[in-house]
Amino acid sequence: MSLTDKAWKIFNESINDYHVKDDVNASLNNPYPADSLDHLLYRKNWIDTVQWHLEDIIRDPEIDPTEALSIKRWIDRSNQERTDTVEYIDSWFLNQYKEVTPAADAKINTESPAWAIDRFSILSLKVYHMKEEAGRSDASAEHQKKSQEKLAVLEEQKVDLGTAIEELIADLESGNKKMKVYKQMKMYNDEDFNPVLYKK
Template sequence: MLNLSDIPDLHDQLTVAWHREALEAWQRPLDPWSELVARQHLANFELWHTEDEARTPEATDADLARVKRRIDSTNQRRNDLSEQIDQLLLEKLATAGMPNETSPLHSESPGLMIDRLSILALKLYHTREEMERPDAPQGHFERNQERLAILAIQRNDLAACLVRLWEESLSGTRRFKLYRQLKMYNDPSLNPSVYRNS
């Protein structure tokens, strides 16, 4: 459990599987850690494709309203899952008497880093897909080949930073906090556009 170095591979496996087979056929991982990371990645997967729907040129205003509501609810789920990842990691640290409250504070939590890794996995997949597009214009392959190289470096760097943060948190030389997103737009009591019109 809690092998953070395996996260990019898990994201890649899930991304490929979800593009090849119906989501309903997906079997969630059995261990709670992998299942949580997978559910958070699924939220990003759904967001990616829902946002594509919003950019369809023939989308009507009604389509866009429906898609926007779906984006809002999925994004809320994504943020909630990032917080749950951080909570689980902090609970794991607590069993070892960590975090060390005197160690330097890292500005970004693992849950947010894992969220960024999830998005990078989707960008890598779709960039490779664009490289293989048979009807692409001249230069499209080369442009996406450059993008793929940049994305791979960014993901490798971020994955290494995540592992290092976790190792340092376990050793007591660095710490992180759970930062609540406190989204307001989905809360009817905090969104003036909702409570002023209800």
């Protein structure tokens, strides 16, 4: 099984596990060994899935402002956790290819494998929820038709993005591309760099 096929399977396992309770407060119960890539993939998608639903909740026009602020802070923490997990995945790839000597003319990809996998995880959520919309019995035929059309585009994107990730991995394995990772260095969460925080 290719890495992207495995990732897609794990992402959908995470999404389906979440929807057993369909509750943003549900506990993460990762079924994979803590030192494995599978564990990181499941964790990554679980974070994305919870955040997907938080983003839905916060858009309720009737939401209490205090609750909205609490959820916004939750989303901020989730974004940091997401970034940290992507960097853990990249560390796994760096370790995986540490013995590969890049070719003299090896190129650098525009994004690391883990950030491409990040987009793949979000895509799995788009596919899942667009399928729901396409099959909604309480929606109009026009809504179902538009959702089906969008789903077809998302399925095409899945193939294209999956192919691009597999090609990147093959290039890293062969040394045709070299992996270089830059930490995100987000400043707004850090009290040493966010002036609103350090001027308090």
